[in-house]
Amino acid sequence: MLLLLAAIALLPVMLASGWAVRSAMEQQRLEVERSALDLSRALATSVGTELESTIASLRILSRSQALVEDDFSAFYEAALRVQQTYPAWQSVILSNAEGRLLFNTALPFGDDSVRVIDIDSLRKFLESGRPVVGSALVGPLGNFAFPVRVPVHRDSALAYVLSAAVAPERILDILLQQKVPDNWVVAVFDASGKRVARTKDHANNTPSPSLANLLSRGGAEGVGITTTLEGTESVTAFSRVPGHSWTVAVGIPTAVTGTAFFRGALLYFAGVLASLAAWIFAASWLSRRIAGSVDQLRQRAVRLVRAGEVLAPARGRIHEINEADDALVLLSRERADVEAERERLLASLNAALDASRVALSQAEEAGRAKDNFLAMLGHEMRNPLAPIVSALDLLDLRGDERTRPERAILRRQVNHLHRLVDDLLDVSRIVQGKLQICREQVDLRQVGLRAQESVRHAAETCGAHLALDLGDVPLFVHGDPGRLEQVVTNLLSNAIRFAAGGTIRLQVAFDGDDALLVVEDDGAGMDAATLEKVFQPFFQAPQSLARSQGGLGLGLTIVKTIVELHDGRIQVSSGGPGMGSRFEIRLPQASMDQAPAHERITTAGEGGRRVLVVDDNVDAAELLASGLRATGHEVQTAYTGRSALALMWSFAPDVAILDIGMPEIDGYQLARAIRDQNTGWTGQLIALSGYGQVQDKEQALAAGFDHHITKPVRLIELNRIIGKAFKA
Structure with a gap:
């Protein structure tokens, strides 16, 4: 009991000390992360400046009069002279607009036997027409380098591709200029995730798995815990190189914070032990005064619990015990009131x-x-x-x-009003869970034919073409023919409304154990936000104030419910606005021995x-x-x-x-x-x-x-x- 009292008294001290140590450790961790992040930002800026400098030099070279005059021999000599002024440039390469190599200064003029390295960056360059920094690769001459490519335009059209193969050692020099501590690791990665330079083990171009996982999270910058290739746990920060897809990562060993943690923990436990000793002494002295009064208080509490009597005040030597006794007295009085209140509450309940x-x-x-x-x-x-x-x-x-045109208009509007009434009543049944189906063996081909006949006039009026692919053999399902026809008719009607003048395809086919029914059009299509809500009740894609498409937004809700009542599923997809839509329904096939003979549609x-x-x-x-x-x-x-x-x-x-x-x-x-x-x-x-x-x-x-x-x-x-x- 004494130890418990001491621990309770010591708890605030323990919490305060622990919080102080934790705050100090957290502050030191944040300082380490901030230092790593600041250094990664600075290095990313330096690397970006170096890349932009290379791009600027290539742009100046691309304005050579020899290239303007298409004098490749003279331009080769000019490029060779420029290369000699940049020690990190291994070669200068000129390609035409189709990517075919014209010359490489690493080879004699006219030798085009060497292929272009980093085809991906060249392809990206040809697609965008903007300067591109490629991935670090081993070239055909055995040199490890990364390409920097700039466009050469002639009459606003791409005429040539001018590239420089830059040795990664130039990037390594930028890292070494920072003079980071020996146990820190700094690395630069290209757009494909390959390492370009590293302050340790520069030749290895593969990041550690934990670092690769950190970099894959995306974002312009970030901080996390990784393990280096040398097996050292580090606090690693990374920053993206401005204007390019390269990344600079800085790793600081977590051992930097380990010493501070040990020192803080030692001081913390020493303080706890000293406080515990003091409180044990104080608790042993107080216990002798408390024990007698506590026992008396316990006896009075037992009387209150067992007998429920109203207690009279009893005074002792300890003020706190007297307050507890006063509370018991008050509790005994309130208990009687609570009993009466409970009876009133029961009646109210x-x-x-x-x-x-x-x-x-x-x-x-x-x-x-x-x-x-x-x-x-x-x-x-x-x-x-x-x-x-x-x-x-x-x-x-x-x-x-x-009167044929007027009758056609009246027929369409009456059919539209009829569908609105049916949809409103059907969705009411769906909400109440009262929508029912009457199952029998149904040939989906016949369902498709009847649905096509129902919408044929509307399709002809809108100039839409209905294309049917119903197969050569019956395809039976166990379902409600009327409701299934309602599903297909609804999907075809939607397609006609949103694909006026286009083609609408209705397909019925086998797909494993499923019967597959597809309605596809090349009309208005849907964006991602519309696809997510298309089956919600009363949802309609955004329309103009004219509401040319009409409807209550209930048709597809009813379609989905009917399909699910048939133990089926429906999916919708679209390539985007203007790319058409595809509705795909899958229903369980009925066994062939239960299928009825083919019935003609009357x-x-x-x-x-x-x-x-x-x-x-x-x-x-x-x-x-x-x-x-x-x-x-x-x-x-x-x-x-x-x-x-x-x-x-x-x-x-x-x-x-x-x-x-x-x-x-x-x-x-x-x-x-x-x-x-x-x-x-x-x-x-x-x-x-x-x-x-x-x-x-x-x-x-x-x-x-x-x-x-x-x-x-x-x-x-x-x-x-x-x-x-x-x-x-």
């Missing part, structure tokens, strides 16, 4: 829980109200679309060429049926009836459920198309009444409704309908359903 339950119930009710609103929104928006679509179909059947209905159309919207009913009559059906209309029941007896239709949201008798009630009253009637009941959620379709089937169609519907699709229902 129960009340809060009741309020939370009410709030949760209200939130659930709000969610249900939102779902009902979205369903009603879809119904109310689809109802006026239905007569518009029927009117357009009827106008198409009449074939008036004068695109036209059969005429000659007796059809009853029931809708309280007179425009919608009459226009749909006119379209059906134009395709060969005999049609009667009814605007109420009661009149529809009467026509069921008198008209005896083969098919009854019923709206759901009618007053008095809705479509479900009417369907049940028809099934109950016409027990011998074997016709088809088709629900045509603005409600299109899964539960709406299930409710329609339960009421006796054979089919459920969401408004608006094209005549060609309605005829296909009618024809398919009556096939033998």
Whole structure:
């Protein structure tokens, strides 16, 4: 106990001493790093000055009158004289604009048998047309040097490449002029990471692995701990040479700071031991005074804990113990108050829980109200679309060429509005986790054909060319054909919008165990920021105020969700703005023994049926009836459920198309009444409704309908359903 008290009393001294030693060590480390970094900066500036000086000398030489006159022999002599004034220059090389060697002063004039060294720097020079300092290499004559290249222009065009092969010893001289301590290491590295010069072991041109790792982190400068080739741990700083990709590194052995660390640690532990001895003596004296009072305090604390009694004050010789006893007395009094407060809090908590339950119930009710609103929104928006679509179909059947452009515009806008409504409702189902798929064996080629047919008119209008590569054999997956067609149609529609006048490719192929579906265009493309967000709900690439592309930004969100519900994955890539886009979908293949026989896509209905159309919207009913009559059906209309029941007896239709949201008798009630009253009637009941959620379709089937169609519907699709229902 005495040692513990001493340690507790000594803790501030230990912390203060440790902090002081640590601060001193940190300061010394920072000084070493600062010294290394300052020296690396100074040397980088000196090396950069030397390189720029070489470039300037070459530029002066490039202005020689002999070179202007293309007198290579005279220019060779001039270059040889200049080389002799620069001892570090091993040779001067002249190449033409294509990089072919014209002469090398290390060889007799006319000897072009030696190749140009450092092809990479020459290639970089030819691409940029600016002065370049190459990598240090062993030349064909056995000399270790690095090239410095400058352009020689003639009428603003590159005519020649003038180079100097400089010996690394010139760079070494710059390092040695600094007279750094013998145990320091200074090195210079070229753009490729090869060492050009080193104050120790200059001939070795490979950096140590730790230094190479430090330099690879990038940045204009930096500091770190490395191990030299001699095995010495060092504090290493590096700086990039201004204007070039060379690097200067300075290493200072960490042993420089080791002595200071040992001295600081020794003083620190000596102080700790002295303080510990003093506090042990003081603690032993204090313990005799404290022991008795502590025992009394312990007994009173036990009484408080076990019995919970309210304690009376007890005074002793030690002021601190008296304060602790006062605290126990106060605690004993507050304990009773806490017990009472706890009871009040429990009652308050129960009340809060009741309020939370009410709030949760209200939130659930709000969610249900939102779902009902979205369903009603879809119904109310689809109802006026239905007569518009029927009117357009009827106008198409009449074939008036004068109104063809206007009808095409109306068709595009109606389809666009229809897609917006479907996307809004689909994304609502996605948020609620209610989007469902009905799986069956599906041939992806047929999905591609149907999707292509859906967007063919839009592509022709925009001048886009659809190219299909669907293979020669069926490619089956286990999925929802309608949802998969929605995916492909959405991707093709996007491509048409952003690749007007271009080519759009749809490919279906095998790829290992996956079925691969690709939609690729050569249109607007996407930048990296757009690629990261393209599948987010409501995200759209930046557009002008005109919003020429339109949409809610939901299509690709729905596509990604449908693909993932099929256990697939989707990826998007683009070369950048103006480089087109590529969407790639991978789905698990279905086993071949489960694949169904090839099924022909039905695109036209059969005429000659007796059809009853029931809708309280007179425009919608009459226009749909006119379209059906134009395709060969005999049609009667009814605007109420009661009149529809009467026509069921008198008209005896083969098919009854019923709206759901009618007053008095809705479509479900009417369907049940028809099934109950016409027990011998074997016709088809088709629900045509603005409600299109899964539960709406299930409710329609339960009421006796054979089919459920969401408004608006094209005549060609309605005829296909009618024809398919009556096939033998």
